[in-house]
Amino acid sequence: MTKNYFILSIIIVAAGIFSFQNSGNEKIEKYLKKNGHKYPNGIGIGSVAGAPGESNCTSCHSGSTQSGASINTLTLLSGTTPVTFYTPGSTYNVGLTMTPNPTRRGFQAVAMNSSNAVVGTLTALVGARIVSNRAMHSSTADAAWTWKWTAPSTDVGNVTFYVATMKGGGSSNQTGDVVYLSQHVIGSAASISEEIIDKYNFSAGYSATDNSVLMNFNSLVQGDMYFNLIDLSGRSVFTYSMGQSVVGKNSEKIVLPEDLKNGMYVVNMFVNNNAMEKKIIIQK
Secondary structure (H helix, E strand, C coil), X not given: CHHHHHHHHHHHHHHHHHHHHHHHHHHHHHHHHHHCCCCCCCCCCCCCCCCCCCCXXXXXXXXXXXXXXXXXXXXXXXXXXXXXXXXXXXXXXXXXXXXXXXXXXEEEEEEECCCCCECCEEEECCCEEEECCEXXXXXXXXXXXXXXXXXXXXXXXXXXXXXXXXXCCCCCCCCXXXXXXXXXXXXXXXXXXXXXXXXXXXXXXXXXXXXXXXXXXXXXXXXXXXXXXXXXXXXXXXXXXXXXXXXXXXXXXXXXXXXXXXXXXXXXXXXXXXXXXXXXXXCC
16 A cells, blocks of 8 residues: 555656646747747757758748748859859858848758758858758848858759748737748859750850850740859859840840950850850950
């Protein structure tokens, strides 16, 4: 009988401790929800960047998910120069901003190859911290975030930065929060295709006579044209806004700066968001 009373006493004490712990956790949870972001310094666990097979910020927040294509701006910088290609082993600054700029905000970002494996190495800079090779906010008050990305040492093809940003709704239970998902593809300078994109029949050639690039292409829409010349380290060396294309065949000539050095470059031509590319050799 004494033994039975002893076991019953242990059970009662254990239940009381467990109840106290649960009560404490609930109080902490309620305090966090009442006084601000549930993870004001970025979630320390989990994969919530919206990458393939992963969750996003709605795993904790009760708001909706929307496209962040026009909201999230991610820029890869070589020094202070924006680039659209990476060189294996090189280190770049990555900048992320949201438009418009909400009062409370957060994010998580990860870089993956086409096999959905995390690639490269991240290092924290302004407003960001790194957990499990993922970048995330270090404060909900920051208006922009920057970190470093060191590209993998070998060519892994295109790399996609998956980004989930969160606009706080201001309520105590995260109601009204909005999560914006976006993808940002960075090409490899070591694997730039020589092929013309067939649907545009795009061609580009350099003329030493007047130091110009002549481009011919087909366009299915009337849209804004944008020219970007990139060297093989991935640096953008010359950009130019060209006005609007016409529907059908287009022929455009761009005169290049005189101080461009001889060598191989990549012509990026955009009509709206439709991209075309071609390698050229500048030989003056």
